[in-house]
Amino acid sequence: MTSATTRPASDYPPGGDAFRHRHLIGIAQLTPWEISYVLDAAEQWVELNRSGAAKHDDRLAGLTIINAFFENSTRTLLSFEIAGKRLGADVVNMHAAQSSVKKGETLIDTAMTLNAMRADAMVIRHASSGAVQLIADKVDCPVLNAGDGRHEHPTQALLDALTIRRRLGRVEGLTIAICGDVLHSRVARSNILALTLLGNEVRIVAPPTLTPPAVDRMHVTTFTDMDEGLKDADVVMMLRLQNERMDGAYLPSAREYHALYGLTPKRLEKAKPDAIVMHPGPMNRGVEIDSNVADHPTRSTITEQVEMGVAVRMACLDILTRRKRGVPGWN
């Protein structure tokens, strides 16, 4: 599978010209070939991660990576931690949601403190859009955005693209329906950017109260009727619906949402017969997705997405620290 989904290295400019960014803040800054470059780099880590007991590559040995999560997270934090450790880095996690930030220290002060500890890379999640950019502007090391508010979650979009590419053999020319709470979703924004950039037809399927204003300006078509939006789709990408959206402000109730926008086996029939079903997790089974769709052995890619997440994050950590490690051509 690897050979069919990766390009020869000669496709890319040499050295650091293949990925000209100090940080990974969002998909918005990337070109299509830079996305491909990361996906190709991730393939080798998929192989390593599947290679039995010894999953170690020590190219980041001696480097310190700080995972500063100003918003609660389990899976993304774990994924970044495993990615860093498999590359041999010293990984430190800071759960800022319960630290000095609560005592009134400003975000910049916290960032400067972390910077003074000489991290070689920082992975940051924050509940406020733009917060990761703000930190990246102040620190000396590469910063990876692990999700900022509703803005971007670039590694999620990269791992989703990798999953699609491995499953369907390509991630261009496809029809992809992104369904659910697009308004509040950074996953949706990063995926819209990445998937349109790679040349796919992207559809948004959401209730009008959860459709972002002017989202059509991001080169997507919008649907409020799910059956229509799923028609002939190659990929159905579900989004998580936060519980607090179902209290009447945006949606009347969970059961009404399920009735209108839940992905049931019957609704999935509208998509192409071999369409895949994706979800960034964690899922609300029985709300946005039925269990027998989520657990479908051939069509659901949900656990594969988690697997690709580690590989993509290993690729990102490797690429962004090359300058620091003095890799030839990366200066």
Add this chain to the structure above:
Amino acid sequence: MELKPLHIVNAQLVDAETPRAGSLLVIDGRIAALDPTETPEGTQIVDAKGQWLAPGIIDLGVFATDKPAFHFGGITRAALMPDAGPLDDPGLVERAAKGGKPDLWVHPLAAATKGLAGRELAEIGLMKSAGARAIATGRTRIADSGVMRRVLAYAAALGLVTMIHAEDEGLTAGAVATDGEMATRLGLASAPAIAEAMAIARDLALVEETGAPVHFRQVTTARGLDLIRAAKAKGLPVLCGITPAHLFLSDTAIGDFRTFARLSPPLRSEDDRQACLAAVADGTIDVLSSGHDPRGPEDKRLPFAEALPGMAGAETLLALGLNLVRDGHVSPGRLFDMLAATPACLLGLDAGRLAVGKDADLILIDDGTPWQVDAKKMAAYAGNTPFDGMPVQGRATAMWKGGMRVR
């Protein structure tokens, strides 16, 4: 201190559509004559060297008494918004009114309701006696229509204009930007631009019913301006204003999460910006003010949604106003109607124009000198300008308050 008579000669007087060559005589702090044929003995002569001589700017609706910034910007009087304090008590109003004297006059705007909470009438009559020349709803509007109606009627009976912030709080709750591509791409909570028109529509209905004079401090959308235009055509006692930000910037300025461009109301679409320029040109917009609201890094060096809205505008007001002249939207005379004459009229001040008997609040303007706005080198106590780095032209080079040289 005895003030000598002052004769400013070789000036371009801004007392009509276009500046004209002339001179101006000041005696006892007031304008005594335009183009006098003779002057009293001992008169001090100042050569304006062909610069514009204009009335000092009366900045209608600032959030801080920031004298260095006002002096830099040619502002001789500032109407202070009631939010700091808030100014809902005669004692506070009296103190605020003394804040800048003698070289800057501060005209406090009284809080319309106690604590600006929008529920109970403040002591508007006593605050008027203490020096308040108008009342204001503050940074937000009064949500309760019944309270608003009583405020308008009560203030009108006292001869005071009510200054209104027009945004519907139901639509703008939690929002930090205007609905549109920019807010969506940045992932910022946004509100539809009609939040402004909806608030204006309610208050215009109340104006029509009560006959109370009002001033909408900032009208920034095409639909809001259409409502104002129609209300004026009907003869309602309505004025409205704007700041340079909404005339020269659209919501693209918030790209990269620039918190200096986080304003209230938020920056609008390019279409709305064009509508604002058209409304300046056709006279729908009456007042140009700075909205001066200096905020330090503790309020601005934050993620966009957590930063507080507001800009330091006093130093750039004149230069950006001159941009309107250069771009052909207004004449110099009309610019100073917006900057001085109309605000003076609204506040009931005997100033704001170059006319005999008016207070000699004067500025000399070099309208051509280019300079660059630099957030790091501002006279204001914080440099939160959305115009950082912008090249502009024209600045105040000399200033008199009541005939006394300030700079």
